[in-house]
Amino acid sequence: DQQVKQNSPSLSVQEGRISILNCDYTNSMFDYFLWYKKYPAEGPTFLISISSIKDKNEDGRFTVFLNKSAKHLSLHIVPSQPGDSAVYFCAASEMGPGNQFYFGTGTSLTVIP
Amino acid sequence: NAGVTQTPKFQVLKTGQSMTLQCAQDMNHEYMSWYRQDPGMGLRLIHYSVGAGITDQGEVPNGYNVSRSTTEDFPLRLLSAAPSQTSVYFCASRGGKETQYFGPGTRLLVL
Numbered sequence: 001d002q003q004v005k006q007n008s009p010s011l012s013v014q015e016g017r018i019s020i021l022n023c024d025y026t027n028s029m030f031d032y033f034l035w036y037k038k039y040p041a042e043g044p045t046f047l048i049s050i051s052s053i054k055d056k057n058e059d060g061r062f063t064v065f066l067n068k069s070a071k072h073l074s075l076h077i078v079p080s081q082p083g084d085s086a087v088y089f090c091a092a093s094e095m096g097p098g099n100q101f102y103f104g105t106g107t108s109l110t111v112i113p
Numbered sequence: 114n115a116g117v118t119q120t121p122k123f124q125v126l127k128t129g130q131s132m133t134l135q136c137a138q139d140m141n142h143e144y145m146s147w148y149r150q151d152p153g154m155g156l157r158l159i160h161y162s163v164g165a166g167i168t169d170q171g172e173v174p175n176g177y178n179v180s181r182s183t184t185e186d187f188p189l190r191l192l193s194a195a196p197s198q199t200s201v202y203f204c205a206s207r208g209g210k211e212t213q214y215f216g217p218g219t220r221l222l223v224l
Contacts, residue, residue, distance in 0.1 A: 104155050
C-alpha cells in the first residue's frame with residue numbers, strides 16, 4: 001500500500017504565478033520529508049526538506065509546508081519559471097541513516113511562458 | 114567529484130538473459146540503494162545497503178541480487194531478465210546527512 005501519495009499527476013501554471021504541489025502520507029512515524037525534482041533522462045535531484053519539528057522551511061523561491069495532524073505537506077514555488085517544468089517527487093522517512101525513503105508517484109509541473 | 118555514476122545508460126535484454134547494472138559513488142557514503150521507476154508507480158526501493166558487506170531488501174526485491182564489497186560500489190544483478198523488469202533504474206547514496214543523491218539512471222528494456 002502506498003505510504004506516500006501525490007494525487008495530482010500533473011499541474012499547469014502560468015509563468016510568474018504560484019505553483020502548489022501536494023503530498024499526503026499515512027505513516028505517523030515519518031519525521032523527515034523531502035522534495036525531489038526530476039528532468040527527463042536525468043536522475044532526481046534534491047530540492048528541499050523539512051523535519052517534523054518544523055512546519056515550514058524556505059529556500060529562495062521554494063517553500064515546503066508540513067501539517068502533521070493532517071499528514072500533509074505541500075511545496076510552493078513562487079514565482080514559477082519555465083525552468084521549473086519537471087516531475088516533482090515527495091519522499092518521507094523516519095530520521096536515521098539506515099531508514100528507507102518512501103516516494104510518491106510524482107507530479108508533472110508545466111510552467112507556461 | 115563525480116557523485117553517483119551508473120553504467121550502462123541504456124540496455125536491451127532478451128527474456129532469460131542476465132546482466133549487472135553498475136553503480137559507484139565517490140562521496141564515501143555508507144548508505145546506497147537501488148530504485149526502479151515505472152509510470153504511475155513513483156520510485157520503488159529494490160535493495161539497499163547500510164555499509165560494505167551489509168545489504169537488505171526493499172519493497173520490490175524479487176528477481177534482483179545485490180552485493181556490497183566496497184563502500185564505493187553497489188552493483189545490481191538481474192539473474193534471469195523478465196519483461197516485467199523493463200524500467201528505469203536509479204542508484205542513490207547518502208552519508209551522515211539525510212539528503213539522498215541519485216545517479217543519472219539506467220533505462221532497461223527486456224524483450
